[in-house]
Amino acid sequence: MDREDLTALLTSETMRLLDEFADLATTRDALGAVTSLRKAGVDARTSAAILTQLKLRRKAKAKFGDFAGRMLFTEDGLAQATRLQVAAHHGNRFRAAEVRRIADLGCGIGADAMTFAALGFDVVAVEMDEVTAAIATHNLAPFPNAEVRHARAEDIDLAEFDGVFLDPARRTAREGSTEHGASRRLADPADWSPSLDFAFGTMGEDAARAVGVKLGPAIPHELLPDDGEAQWVSVGGELVECAVWLGPAAREGVRRSVLSIRDGKSNELSARTSADEAVDAPVGDLGEWLHEPDPAIIRARFIGDLARQLGGRMIAPEIAWITTDESATSPFAQSFRVLEQFKLDKQVLKRELKARGIGTLEIKVRGVDLDPAAFRKQLALKGDASATLICTRVGDRRVALLAERA
Structure with missing residues (x-):
């Protein structure tokens, strides 16, 4: 937004129009609004400023709730x-x-x-x-x-x-x-x-x-x-x-x-007492449960603390997955029950997923070089069932773990 756009925006008439068109929600509505604004004698710059603010207010609801309806925004702001x-x-x-x-x-x-x-x-x-x-x-x-x-x-x-x-x-x-x-x-x-x-x-x-x-x-x-x-x-x-x-x-x-x-x-x-990150928990065998730490835990380097809190162990060095033999919960982790373990191979997974009728697949990747969106297309999924596929390393092995969310 430049100074001229701001000048067009900060008038009582523009504020009134922002309220009048507050329910604008679709591209079709936007086209109709442009026509209505032009018929009302609103110039192109002011029309653009109004439509931009309405778009930003809708987007801002995720951060500001109902307060967004009276605020003004810039894209970067x-x-x-x-x-x-x-x-x-x-x-x-x-x-x-x-x-x-x-x-x-x-x-x-x-x-x-x-x-x-x-x-x-x-x-x-x-x-x-x-x-x-x-x-x-x-x-x-x-x-x-x-x-x-x-x-x-x-x-x-x-x-x-x-x-x-x-x-x-x-x-x-x-x-x-x-x-x-x-x-x-x-x-x-x-x-x-x-x-x-x-x-x-x-x-x-x-x-x-x-x-x-x-x-x-x-x-x-x-x-x-x-x-x-x-x-x-x-x-x-x-x-x-x-x-x-x-x-x-x-x-x-x-x-x-x-x-x-x-x-x-x-x-x-x-x-x-210390600014040092937590020492990672020891690496051990894959258990029945996997826990994915909150991204704040990972970035703050508290994975070891969380693993000990859960009574768990790491599945591989420097891989942010924690495994336990028994069910465990934490507000700092998403938990998954491991159903089956496969080799991380496209043909193997196509066959196994097809046999289970899995058509909706959440793919989580950590520690392996794989694009989830591209890989999902390659699997040619068909069926009514859904599951989570965790592509990662267990020890030094690349694996695909079929899982369900807790």
């Missing part, structure tokens, strides 16, 4: 915005640290700032991009305890704040591409804007300020500070962030932790 239930977790961190006034540096469209304000904090949301700052101003308008400043994070005097939240931008597309088009691995604190050195330093010389830094979940472990708490968060089985908590926002003795939010419930696994 929505993609980077924190889900409401995760933002509420951020706010509760500051509440536990007895914070009263928060600077949200790099606020984007204002998702976290909205939640902080709703929880009763005084919030100053700072955004260096002019258009995004204007969008945040609209989204935060219902909250008298929130204000937006168009500025660089580094230019804000933090003396008036006892809490700081940052979401540094990752410099990948423009500065991090390689000659093959792939992004390089971010390995320098300056690869973020503001830099990680700045972000981690905002708690002040006496470490009295509570600080939260939202980072991508793929952040290299070696870039994380040793004196704070790093927490990997997943929502509904999707890994969404690694948040670093510093000063009073970091819990005593906790250096690495995992938070899983699923079906409205939150569960946590913590590693205390």
Whole structure:
């Protein structure tokens, strides 16, 4: 979105039209809406801005629920915005640290700032991009305890704040591409804007300020500070962030932790006193049950902790599958009962799946080079039955395990 699009959007008439066409849901509706907007005398730029916002609002419901219906978005802003239930977790961190006034540096469209304000904090949301700052101003308008400043994070005097939240931008597309088009691995604190050195330093010389830094979940472990708490968060089985908590926002003795939010419930696994990852459990024979760790467990390197919690063992070195002889459950794993074991061979599997009438097949791949979508087509599935096929390694063998979800 550019400045002209924003100007077209921020009028009372455009806001009225957004409400009027709020139920727009299909391409056919969109074509009809364009015709209706043109008949009403709406110019092409404003029509495009309205249709884009309606599309983004529908998409935003997954993150914001009913709140999406009054918010404004940019494509990038929505993609980077924190889900409401995760933002509420951020706010509760500051509440536990007895914070009263928060600077949200790099606020984007204002998702976290909205939640902080709703929880009763005084919030100053700072955004260096002019258009995004204007969008945040609209989204935060219902909250008298929130204000937006168009500025660089580094230019804000933090003396008036006892809490700081940052979401540094990752410099990948423009500065991090390689000659093959792939992004390089971010390995320098300056690869973020503001830099990680700045972000981690905002708690002040006496470490009295509570600080939260939202980072991508793929952040290299070696870039994380040793004196704070790093927490990997997943929502509904999707890994969404690694948040670093510093000063009073970091819990005593906790250096690495995992938070899983699923079906409205939150569960946590913590590693205390040390930033080191858990030692993997020993490798052993395949049991009747397989357990797939939550992606936050895998990224935080807590697989060994989870295996011991389940009373299980690994099926192969560096393969994130845990096996047990008896049924076991955990909010940090999906469990499968192993029905049969086959050689990982296309012809063998075509024959065996056909004999069982399996026409719907979920394929999970870990530790072997295989494209699930392409492999599914090659199997020429027919039938009414369904199953899960786990393609992996057991010891040094490539296997295909026919399984059913617990």
